[in-house]
Amino acid sequence: MTDLTGPTSRSFRAVAPSNIALVKYWGKRDEATQWPANDSLSMTLSESQTITTARRTSDGFDSFSMSGHTLHSREDADHKIFHHLNRVRESLNVSGRLEIISENTFPTGCGIASSASGFAALTLASAAALTGESAWDALATRGATRTKLADWARMGSGSAGRSLLGGFSRWNTGEHANAQTIRQEFTQDHWDLADVIVVLSSQEKHTSSSEAHRAAWGSPLFAARLAGVPERIKIVTQAIRERELPLLGREIEADAMEMHAVAMTGSPAINYFSEDTIRFTAWVRKQRGAGNFPAWFTIDAGPNVHLICRQSDASDIATTIRKEWKNAKLIMDRVGSGPTIEISTQFKSACHELTGGLS
Ligand code: DP6
8 A cells, every 4th residue: 555644655746826916806705705805807927936845744743834934733723824724635525744845936025925826836736645636637536626726725815716727717706605706717828918027125015915805894995996896807808808908908007006095095094005106107107108118007915016018018118117117126927827736756845946036
């Protein structure tokens, strides 16, 4: 009988991308079930990834290492990572402890959200290690269909569910918490869009998005935002379907500004913008108005700016930014095909393999 535990057990390596929301998930109707207040739609990225390797261990506890720091479920049982592993085990109806190593291909602590790629990779690697399966079909026969994996991932962090799918994906609230769905709207090949991520500040965000989702309910603007989201999702879907960049751009800028307006007027009020965020977004609009700068911005829960443009324009756009914004760091990302899972010959940190990052 194969020993599934200890250093001889097989390692499973999941590579999961981050995603950038074009229509933001903002506010939860219910926290326990991670039921969002509105539908959201995102573009799965390609370069900004989390690489997570998991294997079974004969230790009586789970461990999770990242950037040289290790957590053990014995001491940190209440950590959300260990809650997540319990959730995956229960959902698969399997037991067994895991040893996990995780790294991001993009620099951590630079204000780029890593929870989407992080929980997507954690879910996939742990499901593979617990079942001993690395093929999508085989995982599905063990109960870990892509739909289920997305559903488990969103319980760890809402936006992570969308990272299980490539291309453009949509998270629907459904009529009740159990009727939520996450599905692919368009494949990666549909439209070769780029995301030039402009890192203006390397500071960690001061308020977690979980707290901010709660604060949204106190904003007098929130009801108006929720009322308008269905129409915006329709327009954004149409813009992607017809590859209408100016239409898409107008809506994603409006959506990001609306989300931040809700945050700024919430209870408590939360401001994720830095002075440079304001200056940079104004500069983008001015550049666009002057011509030769076909890029539109969106901003997540932090001060940094994502510029969505055609892949064929991305390098010119980056050159223009570098000329004027000498201190900004850029990550050149684009639409991606979603996560991968494979058996790994080694159990090691992915650190030395990092390819993406700031330039
Ligand atoms: C601004 O997914 O980080 O990125 O579910 O509490 O973990 P939790 O929140 P999280 O919120 C993401 C908010 C956002 C918009 C989005 O990705 O849709």
